Amino acid sequence: MAKKPRTAITPTREEDYPQWYQEVVKAAELAETSQVRGCMVIKPWGYGLWENIQAALDKMFKDTGHENAYFPLFIPKSFLEKEAAHVEGFAKECAVVTHHRLEDDGNGGLVPAGKLEEPLIVRPTSETIIGATYAKWVQSYRDLPILINQWANVVRWEMRTRLFLRTAEFLWQEGHTVHETEEEALDETRKMLEVYKTFAEEYMAMPVLTGEKTAAERFPGAVSTLCIEAMMQDRKALQAGTSHFLGQNFAKASEIQYQSREGVLEYAWTTSWGVSTRLIGGMIMTHADDNGMVIPPRLAQKHVVIIPIVKKQEDEEAVLAYCTELQEMLSKEFYDSKPIGVILDKRDINTGEKGWSWVKKGIPLRVEVGPRDMESGSVFVGRRDRDKKEGIKREEFVASAASILKEMQDGMLERALAYRAENTVEIDSYSEFEKFFTPKNAENPEAHGGFAFMHWCGCAECEGKANELKVTIRCVPFDYEKSGAGECVFCGKASKGRVVFAKSY
RNA sequence: CGGGGAGUGGCGCAGCUUGGCUAGCGCGGCUGCUUUGGGAGCAGCAGGUCGCAGGUUCAAAUCCUGUCUCCCCGACCA
Numbered sequence: 001m002a003k004k005p006r007t008a009i010t011p012t013r014e015e016d017y018p019q020w021y022q023e024v025v026k027a028a029e030l031a032e033t034s035q036v037r038g039c040m041v042i043k044p045w046g047y048g049l050w051e052n053i054q055a056a057l058d059k060m061f062k063d064t065g066h067e068n069a070y071f072p073l074f075i076p077k078s079f080l081e082k083e084a085a086h087v088e089g090f091a092k093e094c095a096v097v098t099h100h101r102l103e104d105d106g107n108g109g110l111v112p113a114g115k116l117e118e119p120l121i122v123r124p125t126s127e128t129i130i131g132a133t134y135a136k137w138v139q140s141y142r143d144l145p146i147l148i149n150q151w152a153n154v155v156r157w158e159m160r161t162r163l164f165l166r167t168a169e170f171l172w173q174e175g176h177t178v179h180e181t182e183e184e185a186l187d188e189t190r191k192m193l194e195v196y197k198t199f200a201e202e203y204m205a206m207p208v209l210t211g212e213k214t215a216a217e218r219f220p221g222a223v224s225t226l227c228i229e230a231m232m233q234d235r236k237a238l239q240a241g242t243s244h245f246l247g248q249n250f251a252k253a254s255e256i257q258y259q260s261r262e263g264v265l266e267y268a269w270t271t272s273w274g275v276s277t278r279l280i281g282g283m284i285m286t287h288a289d290d291n292g293m294v295i296p297p298r299l300a301q302k303h304v305v306i307i308p309i310v311k312k313q314e315d316e317e318a319v320l321a322y323c324t325e326l327q328e329m330l331s332k333e334f335y336d337s338k339p340i341g342v343i344l345d346k347r348d349i350n351t352g353e354k355g356w357s358w359v360k361k362g363i364p365l366r367v368e369v370g371p372r373d374m375e376s377g378s379v380f381v382g383r384r385d386r387d388k389k390e391g392i393k394r395e396e397f398v399a400s401a402a403s404i405l406k407e408m409q410d411g412m413l414e415r416a417l418a419y420r421a422e423n424t425v426e427i428d429s430y431s432e433f434e435k436f437f438t439p440k441n442a443e444n445p446e447a448h449g450g451f452a453f454m455h456w457c458g459c460a461e462c463e464g465k466a467n468e469l470k471v472t473i474r475c476v477p478f479d480y481e482k483s484g485a486g487e488c489v490f491c492g493k494a495s496k497g498r499v500v501f502a503k504s505y
Numbered sequence: 506c507g508g509g510g511a512g513u514g515g516c517g518c519a520g521c522u523u524g525g526c527u528a529g530c531g532c533g534g535c536u537g538c539u540u541u542g543g544g545a546g547c548a549g550c551a552g553g554u555c556g557c558a559g560g561u562u563c564a565a566a567u568c569c570u571g572u573c574u575c576c577c578c579g580a581c582c583a
Contacts, residue, residue, distance in 0.1 A: 006544085018577070033575065092506095093582070125583095158582065159506060161575095166582070227583095239583060278583050309542055352544040359543090370542055380542070389543085470579090505583090 007290035008360050017234045017447065024284055025163045027360040028293035038161040038168030042277070045361055046164075048301035049280050050171060054151060056203050056299070057173065057275070060195050066147045066175060071130050073153075074120035079128040082253035086127065089220020093157045095122040095168075122155040127221065127246070127272055130176045131254030138178060138258050138268060145188075146178040164281030165238075165505055172276035178256060178268045182247070185269035189245040192273040193226045196241040204279065205296040205412035206230050206286045207420055208240060209451070209500060211475030216463055219272075223247035229474045229500070231420045232285035235450040237474045237502040240282050243273035286416050293362030294384050296412055297405040302341035304330055304401065305358045309351055309370030320346070322374045326367070326394060335402040359384065364408055365401070385411055423450030426498065430489055437469045437503065451502050455495035457488035465490045466501055474500045 009027055013020045025031055030046030033039075042050065058068070074097065081087050101114035123129065134146060155169045175192060179185040193210055200208045208228035218225045222244040229237050248267040251257070256268045287294040297303055308323045310316045323344055330342045343363075345354055351368075358366050366382040368389070373379050379397050382389035385408050392400075427433050436452055439445035449471075456462060456473065463473055477483075480497035488495050 008544085016577095022576080035574085037574065089582090154583095156582070159580080160578095160582095170583075172583075242583070274583075276583050307542095311541060350545060351541060354544090355542095356544050368542065372542080382543090 008292050008356055009290050012290040013233055014447070016444075020290070021281075021285060022163065024288045024292055024360075028284075028288075028362055030280065030284070030293065031163050033163065036168075038158060040163050040167050040169075042171075045301075046280060049283070049295070049299055050277060052299045052301060053199075053203075053279055054173070057195075057199055058149075058151075060199060061149050061173075061175065064191060064195060066149045066177075068151065069148045070150055070152070071126055071133060073123055075123050075126070075129045077119045077121055079132055080121055082128060083221045083250055085249075086221035086253075090124045090156075094124055095155045095157055096120070097122065123152070124154055124156045125272075125274075126150065126152070126154075126174055126176065127250050127270075128254065131250045131256060131270070134176075134178050134268075134270075135255045135257075138256050140259050141180050141261055144178055144180045144258060144268065145184065146176075147188075148177065149173055149175040162281075164277055164284070166278070170277050172274050174272060174274040177271045178251070179270070180258070180260075180266075180268065182269050185247075185271050186245055189224070189226055189243045189271045189273070192271070193228065193241075193243040196228050196243065196273075196275060199275075200228055200230065200240060200279075200282075201413060203296065203298045204283050204286070205298075205409055205416060206240070206282055207413065207417045209475060209477065211477040211480070211500065213242075213475060214460075214463060214473050214499075216460060217472065219244045221246065221249050221253075222272075223249065227475055229502075229504075230282055230286060231416075231423065231451060231502075232282070232505070233419070234285070234447045235423045235503075237451065237500075237504040238278070238282050238285065239474070239504065240279060241273070241275040244271060246270040246272060287412055288362065291356075292360030294412070295362040295364060297364045297409045298336050300341065300362075300364055302343045302363060303335060303405055304340060304365040304367060305343045305345050305363050307345050307351065307354055307358075307366060307368045309368055311371060315371045319369060319371060319374055323369050326369065326379065326398070329394075329398045330401060333398060333402055335405045340401055340405075355382075364405055367397070383408060420451070425450065425452055427452045427454045427489065427501075428486070433466075433471075433489055433501075434469065437471050449503050451500050453483065453498035454489045454501050455486035455497070456499050456501075457491055457493040457495055459491070459493075462488055462490035470503055471501050472504055474502050474504060476500075 009020060009023050011019050028045065029043050031040045031042045034041045097120040098116055099112035099114055100116055102110040103113040105111045137143060151173050153169055153171050158166050158168055161167050177188050179188060197208050197210055200206045208230045210228055213225040213227055219242060224245045226243045227239055228241045230240050232238050248269060250270050251267040257265050258268055260266045284293060306323045306327055308319050310319050327342045327344050330340050333340045347354060355366060362384060364384050368380040378391050378393050380389055380391050381397060425436065427436060437449045439448045466472065476499045480499055483498040486495050
């Protein structure tokens with residue numbers, strides 16, 4: 001029996017995908033569970049990813065005319081009650097503040113005191129509190145549009161949590177806009193979804209499908225929910241971002257009214273859209289391998305780590321000087337309009353261990369520099385997307401670093417696109433559907449399924465039949481009618497085009 | 506919230522069924538020496554109120570009750 005090569009992460013993706021995911025998060029030092037139920041501590045290496053996600057998206061939001069603002073963490077209970085579907089959707093997962101003080105219980109403990117007149121809800125999302133604020137800001141059509149984004153944390157008391165993918169508290173951005181016309185609001189909804197798609201593909205190297213959610217999967221209170229959906233390496237879908245057209249539902253609930261050009265009092269049209277720290281989970285499950293994290297260069301806070309190899313004490317000074325010089329040279333180079341981020345790892349630990357720690361963290365380039373390289377004026381470079389390391393002249397490496405990073409970024413997207421293509425099928429019969437989404441090994445299910453483009457009549461009953469195999473409709477692609485008419489896989493009734501079915505997170 | 510699994514030095518685990526000496530092992534940490542180009546070796550040292558709270562008992566990591574947290578599968582959701 002051939003001995004399998006040692007991997008930095010155990011178990012491997014194939015052996016136990018959920019466990020592998022957790023190990024990658026831990027080994028890459030991205031985050032850890034906290035002492036608070038369901039909440040995570042995002043560690044510097046993970047938070048750096050979030051900061052870069054924020055920076056890139058923030059620029060895209062501003063370039064599309066949006067501004068940032070900040071609204072309260074607390075929402076009066078009565079605000080949340082205003083939109084019926086919205087309350088129903090979120091009521092079960094809210095953290096509720098009922099007291100505003102703690103008192104000594106006489107035994108060294110504390111008991112809540114000072115009961116609030118009206119409970120406050122820790123925001124699960126801010127439509128209602130922002131809507132109430134907008135109602136004050138909007139009088140006339142001249143006050144519109146309002147194009148505001150907020151970077152914030154929200155709390156949803158989820159029953160089952162997983163680092164980055166679903167935590168009780170998470171970081172996100174939520175855009176909330178108000179418009180004069182339905183058409184304008186619809187355009188906004190679509191525009192922001194495009195921003196998300198562009199970001200996912202160009203920065204995260206994570207290909208996404210776009211489309212509209214079915215009624216069953218829609219945001220509570222929305223008229224329509226648009227989404228980006230990505231395929232993870234276990235072939236399950238991850239909803240990576242949503243953009244909601246709220247119609248006049250929230251405007252009516254919050255009394256956002258304006259006097260129109262004709263002097264008539266009208267309800268405004270609103271949208272909301274968001275992405276969260278879940279994107280980091282998506283990045284991990286799209287790119288990480290059995291040796292740990294693989295960070296897309298465009299989102300890496302550091303692109304290169306320099307590892308000095310010092311054999312003899314007397315070499316140390318010279319090798320470090322050579323490394324520092326390399327660091328300075330690289331830092332003057334630009335990748336993606338920013339200076340290349342370089343770490344010189346001087347930690348006094350074994351070289352192998354040091355190298356592997358960076359492999360697991362997913363830094364794009366590792367450069368090892370020892371006396372031999374120094375003498376020949378070269379460096380030894382390892383790319384995170386390849387196994388082999390190669391020697392290269394120092395100047396040549398410095399000059400080509402940016403283009404190597406670009407090549408890596410492009411390669412990651414291509415690989416992810418290829419993976420998705422390999423696991424995307426068209427299915428026309430229920431038996432095929434059942435076969436595609438049923439693992440061979442029921443005890444310990446292997447990666448199976450993928451994206452299945454199938455005909456669907458549009459009724460909730462047939463959608464429910466897919467649920468029996470834990471499969472949901474991820475989205476109805478915008479151009480779904482282009483795939484041609486057919487018959488619903490479940491009931492045989494007419495369908496205008498194929499929609500995307502998959503198992504999901 | 507339903508089902509299953511688990512909490513024992515920093516990490517991973519054994520011990521628990523059938524209570525009993527100072528609670529073990531591996532990895533890691535520290536110190537010293539030797540090493541160093543893909544996860545080092547030897548020696549010495551440090552480190553644990555066994556998740557928490559009650560209870561049973563002469564005696565509890567072990568038995569009982571409660572509770573908290575984590576992981577997996579479901580339902581729910583970004």
